[in-house]
Amino acid sequence: MTQTTQTTLVIGGTGKTGRRVADKLAALGRPVRIGSRTGEPPFDWNEPATWGPALEGVDRAYVTYYPDLAFPGAAEQVGAFAEAAVAAGARRLVLLSGRGEEAAELSERNLKASGADWTIVRCAWFNQNFDESFFLEPVLAGEIALPTAEAVEPFVDAEDIADVVVAALTDDRHIGRTHELTGPRLLSFHDVAAELSKATGREIAYVPVSNEDYRAVLRGHGLPEDFAELFALILDGRNAHLAHGVQEVLGRPPRDFADFAREAAATGVWNA
Numbered sequence: 001m002t003q004t005t006q007t008t009l010v011i012g013g014t015g016k017t018g019r020r021v022a023d024k025l026a027a028l029g030r031p032v033r034i035g036s037r038t039g040e041p042p043f044d045w046n047e048p049a050t051w052g053p054a055l056e057g058v059d060r061a062y063v064t065y066y067p068d069l070a071f072p073g074a075a076e077q078v079g080a081f082a083e084a085a086v087a088a089g090a091r092r093l094v095l096l097s098g099r100g101e102e103a104a105e106l107s108e109r110n111l112k113a114s115g116a117d118w119t120i121v122r123c124a125w126f127n128q129n130f131d132e133s134f135f136l137e138p139v140l141a142g143e144i145a146l147p148t149a150e151a152v153e154p155f156v157d158a159e160d161i162a163d164v165v166v167a168a169l170t171d172d173r174h175i176g177r178t179h180e181l182t183g184p185r186l187l188s189f190h191d192v193a194a195e196l197s198k199a200t201g202r203e204i205a206y207v208p209v210s211n212e213d214y215r216a217v218l219r220g221h222g223l224p225e226d227f228a229e230l231f232a233l234i235l236d237g238r239n240a241h242l243a244h245g246v247q248e249v250l251g252r253p254p255r256d257f258a259d260f261a262r263e264a265a266a267t268g269v270w271n272a
Contacts, residue, residue, distance in 0.1 A: 060092030070101045156183045
């Protein structure tokens with residue numbers, strides 16, 4: 001294990017994976033700087049002038065991009081940030097990438113081209129999308145409407161992602177490697193609704209909708225409509241297979257969606 005007294009920049013350090021990575025690093029006694037608009041100093045992907053101050057005194061960084069690496073301009077910004085990070089002395093970069101997203105792979109290539117000591121962590125759908133993000137309100141309402149038809153996905157847990165990222169940030173054996181992470185089984189959205197129904201003790205249904213109808217839903221919630229296209233892309237069957245990154249990196253199996261749902265329900269987050 002590589003020891004350091006310098007700071008790790010966690011971009012998106014208040015988000016689903018970033019918050020967990022920051023907490024786990026702090027528990028190991030490693031100084032952390034939160035990279036966010038409300039951080040000290042602030043970090044904003046759309047304001048490159050904020051990057052330098054955020055990188056000062058940092059020797060490694062966890063790189064996440066909002067809203068998604070598949071969105072226009074992401075690859076250019078990630079590449080520019082990686083170059084700035086290496087120039088500032090933060091050579092160790094771990095990128096959260098999208099599984100099955102060609103546009104995300106361009107961001108990966110740009111980060112690698114910076115000369116960084118890189119690790120790529122590829123994931124798709126998080127379990128926590130249902131209690132911390134897009135789908136919390138639909139679960140509370142008892143109906144998850146998505147343009148995903150009969151697609152299946154090996155949902156992965158944010159705790160597993162964070163554990164892998166921390167390993168990548170703190171162990172040089174992960175330099176130059178790409179880790180693809182999934183959960184332990186493939187689930188349709190009907191299966192997800194059934195697991196959520198079991199965990200909450202009330203009926204939660206999955207309702208397939210058209211892409212255009214879902215764009216209207218996103219628009220009504222103030223979310224980027226491009227998510228509709230992204231969901232259709234990554235749920236076209238390309239990710240309908242398991243990967244073994246969690247087991248390979250951590251030496252244990254990934255967390256199952258049913259365990260996530262049961263533990264999340266116990267917190268009361270889905271009490272309608």
